[in-house]
Amino acid sequence: MAQMMEGKVVVVTGAGGGIGxxxxxxxAAAGASVVVNDLGTSTSGEGQDIGPAEAVAREIRDAGGRAAVSTESVAGASSxxxxxxxxxxxxxxxxxxxxNAGILRDRFFHKMGTDEWDAVIQVHLYGSYYMSRAAASHFKEQESGAFVHMTSTSGLIGNLGQANYSAAKLGLVALSKSIALDMQKxxxxSNCIAPFAWSRMIGSIPTDTPEQQARVAKIQQMTPAKIAPLAVYLLSPAAAEVNAQVFAVRNNEIFVMSQPRPLRSVHRxxxxxxxxxxxxxxxxxxxxxxxxxxxxxxxCWDPV
Structure with missing residues (x-):
């Protein structure tokens, strides 16, 4: 039986750890050849280390798959x-x-610096645009291709202390929809996933209060491996009819998320x-x- 991604070539950014x-x-397990891209930086985007990307690529090869390593930054058009x-x-x-590549620089809005705003927008939103634009010409020429963008309920719903991250993640939904509309012919x-999973970025959430500790304990139950099956499906030919959607994955639950539509009107x-x-x-x-x-x-309910 043919594997779902047999013969396909996929780039995964931020693939040195966690969800990526x-x-x-x-x-790779589904048959794809994979470019493992990761700068190897901290969750705030500092430092650089080829080790994480190399380790994941080696893991793929040891399992009989095909992998290449990239340590280029998504945050520049040329890279x-x-x-x-x-x-x-x-x-x-x-x-x-x-x-998938991303960083966090959480700060309450009234305390947020321009550098913290720019850095997060540059990686999440500009980075996704640069990556998508670089691939788009090839997809157009071969008349096939698929994007998965990692959004967040911080943008879809809201969260404290994450104006930069939330703005970037909601911007990604609009970017994905525009790509889907422009390139469907x-x-x-182009689809989005809002993941609930323990990762290095989530690991930076403060745990100073019992409420924060309880929240983090719940998230720790949701492993990154729970996100991967939907990502594989969305990039595969099996998802040929799935476009411009926003999904969320929370442990063993998969949601399709609403997108803005009129709720009520008044006329005079x-x-x-x-x-x-x-x-x-x-x-x-x-x-x-x-x-x-x-x-x-x-x-607000416990993941199952």
């Missing part, structure tokens, strides 16, 4: 292009890209004044206001 590592291993070129040079083609698909034939909006318009709309939830408020 498990996705790279799963892609991102070299990651795609690594796939072409090593395996002759490119069929899928998983935009070339049989190119004479038009609106600020006073009429205050007296009539806003009270009529208030029942459909979105609450100020955080991700943990919405996903």
């Amino acid at each position: 590592r498990d996705m790279a291993l799963a892609m 991102a292009a070299r990651i795609i070129e690594c796939a072409l040079d090593s395996f002759g083609r490119i069929d899928g890209v998983v935009n 070339f049989n190119v698909r 034939g004479e038009g609106w004044t600020p006073e009429f909006i205050a007296e009539h318009g806003m009270p009529a709309l208030r029942a459909s206001f979105v609450p100020m939830d955080r991700s943990a408020d919405v996903f």
